[in-house]
Amino acid sequence: GENVEQHPSTLSVQEGDSAVIKCTYSDSASNYFPWYKQELGKGPQLIIDIRSNVGEKKDQRIAVTLNKTAKHFSLHITETQPEDSAVYFCAATYTGNQFYFGTGTSLTVIP
């Protein structure tokens, strides 16, 4: 089955700096790679996703890059703000399959 690894497990940045979280996957059949943000006491929420037919996707301060050859994808958050503090999860899947999640990254943005 799929194996998703996520690094780092914790990340602290100064407000305004950038944050980068990296994930690798093992199953070449995976073609959908979402990123979820989980705030305290809430369920994870999708913040951005990418499909295997594109290499990069941006949404305001958030971007995701995908390298299918190397089987890794990354989340980039620019100009971080205190409200970006949360746990972030990457995942990999393909149609009809379960979602395989990484172990999460706890991001703290220091004001």
Add this chain to the structure above:
Amino acid sequence: DAGVIQSPRHEVTEMGQEVTLRCKPISGHNSLFWYRQTMMRGLELLIYFNNNVPIDDSGMPEDRFSAKMPNASFSTLKIQPSEPRDSAVYFCASSLVQGGAGELFFGEGSRLTVL
């Protein structure tokens, strides 16, 4: 849409008691997932359904756990008998699979404490 609705939000019970967690997926979604989240093990998939049919229950810890989806708008996760190590947050999520994997929508979770 109201999103994925889970109940109860919090449950405190004693070891040996039966626990039933409930989930109403988003209308029209055809996949439903039950996850368990703990600090030690992160997000673990317990079971998922496609079109009300269980597809993979290999994540269900043991026979004490069972899940049903009698129709497209309701699912239950039952633990009988419950044990302290079952204490966790249980999430239900639903997704629309149509021409490709789609966004997974999570409920707010059910926090279970077994004393």
